[in-house]
Amino acid sequence: MSRTYYADFKAKGSIMMKKLILSIAFLLFAGTFTSLSAQEYFNQYRLSPEEKEMIASQAAASSGNASQKDAVMSSQSSIDWGKKTFRSLVDLDIQKAGIVIPSGKASAVDHIQLNLPKLVKDPLLSIYVDDTNTLSDLVISGTVTLEELTRIISGSKQTPPVFTSGGAKLQTQNTIQLQEIGSLLVKHKTPYSPTQPISRVSSRAYTGIIIDARGTLPVKNEFISSKVSPCLFPKVYSEDMELLYERNMVEPDVVRKDAIVQYGSSPRLQDYTERVGTDPLWITAKKVYGINRCDPVISRDDYLRILSVKENIELLRQGKVVILIDADELSHSVSAPLKDESYYISYYNIRENFPEELVPETIINDGPTGIQFTLADLKFVADSSELLPEEQPRIHEIAESLKRYIAMDEYSILVEGHTADVNKPNGQLQLSIERAQAIIEALVEEGIDRSLFTYKGYGGTQPIADNSTAEGRAQNRRVTITVTPKSSYIQRQ
Secondary structure (H helix, E strand, O other): OHHHHHHHHHHHHHHHHHHHHHHHHHHHHHHHOOOOOHHHHHHHHHOOOHHHHHHHHHHHHHHOOOOOOOOOEEEEEEOOOOEEEEEEEEEEEEEHHHHOOOHHHHHHHHHHHHHHHHHHHHHHHOOEEEOOOOOOHHHHHOOOOOHHHHHHHHHEEOOOOEEEEOOOOEEEEEEEEEHHHHHOOOOOOOOOOOOOOOOOOOOOOOOOEEEEOOOOEEOOOOOOOOOOOOOOOOOOOOOOOOEEEOHHHOOOOHHHHHHEEEEEOOOHHOOOHHHHHHHHEEEOOOEEOOOOEEEEEEOOOHHHHHOOOOOHHHHHOOEEEEEEEEEHEEEEEEEEOOOOOOHHHHHHHHHHHHHOOOOEEEEEEOHHHOEEEEEEOEEOOOOOOOHHHHHHHHHHHHHHHHHHHHOOEEEEEEEEEOOOOOOOOOHHHHHHHHHHHHHHHHHHHHOHHHHEEEEOOOOOOOOOOOOOOHHHHHHHHHHEEEEEOOEEOOOOO
């Protein structure tokens, strides 16, 4: 083999290898819930700015965030909790798709059907399942799989396609029944009854229960107020945090068919008689509870009025419950984080340049809602929100990465605190909130704008390791910082 031929062969091999690495990188970037452990590939084969842009553009398109000029399909989603539907209006650009009409109409419909899950997925994953979880949380935990959701999306009702924009686009509407998702999460076979209180009050039998949770309510255990948000499986508590109602108290067939509550915003009884009859017990919610603000809190007297009569307990078993919420919470458009090309370039730059050897126990992922820093085994003063000085390097490097690679006016930052579970739920919840706030204060001192931050605390409700071991508890004592790009109500692919 001549030197010239060998050099040419070697150069072509290098190019082929780089293309292979780029393909691997793209596949890993495109995985919504992948930890992207391809960092060693990127470090070994340094990418040019053009190659970074190519990967970022492909990843953005895969996540439903292609640029407007490149997009072949677009989708706008909305949710109606009263009708229990999630709708997506989908447009296909005939010319960009390279489809000839009218002969290619069937191919256009097939194209929509094939790519629909990619467009609908992110908005759908944002819906609340219960007081602590979104649908994306359940996918991450493995409770629900993307394959199951894809089957639901692909099998949902679709209107006949029609031409719009002077025949340039083909449009159809896709409707998912929320109960199909809820049914995946019904695991019990026999419902249980709420714990019977010692106290009793004078009461009588009713035909159903209506809880008016409209307006802004105080948040239980926090010094703020909030509207009540709908979810697939709300709980109802007394003011003493006695659990009155949750999914496993309802007959499983009822949950699958009708959900555990009917949501509405109208105060007219005739709108709900099919669910709660003509003589329901009307209750006014006193507070709201939960990370996602989904759970109404009622007075203890109303709690006892229900549990003092066996016929009313049966109402719970049969799901004869209506919750009234504000109209803007009942039905609205659904957005998703705009993970466009600039987002993925920022994400790549942070991963490429983050000094992992100097910042142990810190993982950086492309999370469902943004760039996610997970700080495990955080060191605080015992039972306190005071960070120990040894944690300062971690905070400093994260702040420097954000300031260097993130256009802050395009992002918000959510800090979520978690504790180990030591059987003190109320104390753990408050401590997790205070520790999230402590991280915010530390980042603000590093020069990050305070107005960008929000926080949540989960206590010990979302463990990632075994709480029975010291090592497991250390992993559960963590804070997650999610840098979320601005949202978009239009997904493009």
